[in-house]
Amino acid sequence: MRSVIFFKRCFNKRPSFNIDSIQDLPFSENIELAYNFLQPKNARINLNKTPVLFLHGLFGSKLSFNSNGRELTRIIHNPVYTVDLRNHGDSPHVLPHNYITMAHDISKFINDQKWNKCILIGHSMGAKVAMLVSLLYSKLIEKLVVIDNTPHSQRLDDSYYNDLLAMCEIEHDSKEFKNGDMRIVDIDKVDDKLKDYEESSHVRSLLKSNLIRTKKDIERIPKNKQSTEAFKIPVMNFYKHNIIDSISSWPNLHVDKFNNPVLVMYGNQSKFVLPEYFKKFDEYFTNVKFQEFDTGHYISVDDPLRFVHSLARFIEPKVEESLQTHHKRHHIKVNK
Structure with a gap:
């Protein structure tokens, strides 16, 4: 009851500022995104392996997956990168801010890095960007991980x-x-x-x-x-x-389906990916697996160990030995 009253009280709030006086941002469809290449101590990074790229959600940044990404590269030894999407972190503040443009930003980033392919992991807003990259620039994506979002429009919570x-x-x-x-x-x-x-x-x-x-x-x-x-x-x-x-929307697309492996992680305490939404993925993807987490929307925060281990197994199926070493170092039971 307290939460209901709290949010009713909040949603009745009105801005104290004049919206019309807010100056518009410049317009640019081609920008350089800020990014981090994660290089944890004592990690053996194999630069010949496919790069992994994390995309954050709304109000996130390249730091959102800093900890998870470092643990992941220790296990699978792939180079791991995090990026600031436009209007977030250290990337430029420009219009437009829509999914098609953000997908273009990521395809440009991948090409600028001269990667043949990458493994793309996106959360929430970043999940929709990642899905669009896989559909519009499919040759760039080897595998796709979608974290708690779907390829359809749904209004965000108040x-x-x-x-x-x-x-x-x-x-x-x-x-x-x-x-x-x-x-x-x-x-x-x-x-x-x-x-x-x-x-x-x-x-x-x-x-x-x-x-x-x-x-x-x-x-x-x-x-x-x-x-x-x-x-x-x-x-x-x-x-x-x-x-x-x-960002609650999804563009109207007429594209070929993405045939490479896709892992959809969803929190059973979140409303973003409900079982009735699973069929939405069939419209765009032919090779999808779903994994449920006993978490809310922020899976990587609520269950970081299982999150990282699930990513490792999806990216590198023969990773069990590395996972055993990882959990012994942390004195933690491995979750499947």
């Missing part, structure tokens, strides 16, 4: 709208949340504000991961905006252009 509005209100009143020199954001003040909109401490941590917190963050912002911007995501523009509705 909490996403609340979270975006909370970030906008903080950005609008950014001077109240900054320290003496008006550039670094006070994370405790931000958390207190976010609690008015978001109950989940994990989601609040995700939102706070986008705060401008370091000198490097500041250096990426034009000097005339350093005292007014609080987040590394253009949250005000997202609100103005109703990006939440945009």
Whole structure:
């Protein structure tokens, strides 16, 4: 009952800022995405193996799968990369922000890296981007992992709208949340504000991961905006252009089906991938397996060990010996 009352109270909130006064972002269909090549200590990375590329969800970044990716490369020895999608992390803030454009960004990134193929893993918004890359640029993708999303349109929970509005209100009143020199954001003040909109401490941590917190963050912002911007995501523009509705959509496609292996991971406490949605995958994919997790939407956070081990088995079926070594090092039982 408390959660119902909480979200009704939040959804009745209205923006305190003038939407029409929000300046538009520049337009660009060709950008360079920021990325990380994960190189954990004592990992034997075989650069001849197919690269693995993680795509984060809304409000995430290339850091979202930093820990999972490092564990994965220790087990399978493939090179593992994480990337910031447009308007996230350290990648450029530009319009448009839609799935077709983001899929183009990823195909360009893969080609720029001169990879023949890659194994693509996407979560939530990143899952839809990954599916589109496999359908529109199928020759680039060896295997595909879809984490808790489906190839069809479905309205997002009101909490996403609340979270975006909370970030906008903080950005609008950014001077109240900054320290003496008006550039670094006070994370405790931000958390207190976010609690008015978001109950989940994990989601609040995700939102706070986008705060401008370091000198490097500041250096990426034009000097005339350093005292007014609080987040590394253009949250005000997202609100103005109703990006939440945009990323809940799925484009109308007339494409050949993707025939390579696809693994769909879904949380049984999440509403994103319900059993009645399984047939949606048959419209686009011919070789799909589903794996249920006793988690919510954030599978990699709620059950990180099984998540990584499942990825390892899917990417490298002969990986059992490496998994045994991995779980002995961590003194953990291997889950199948």
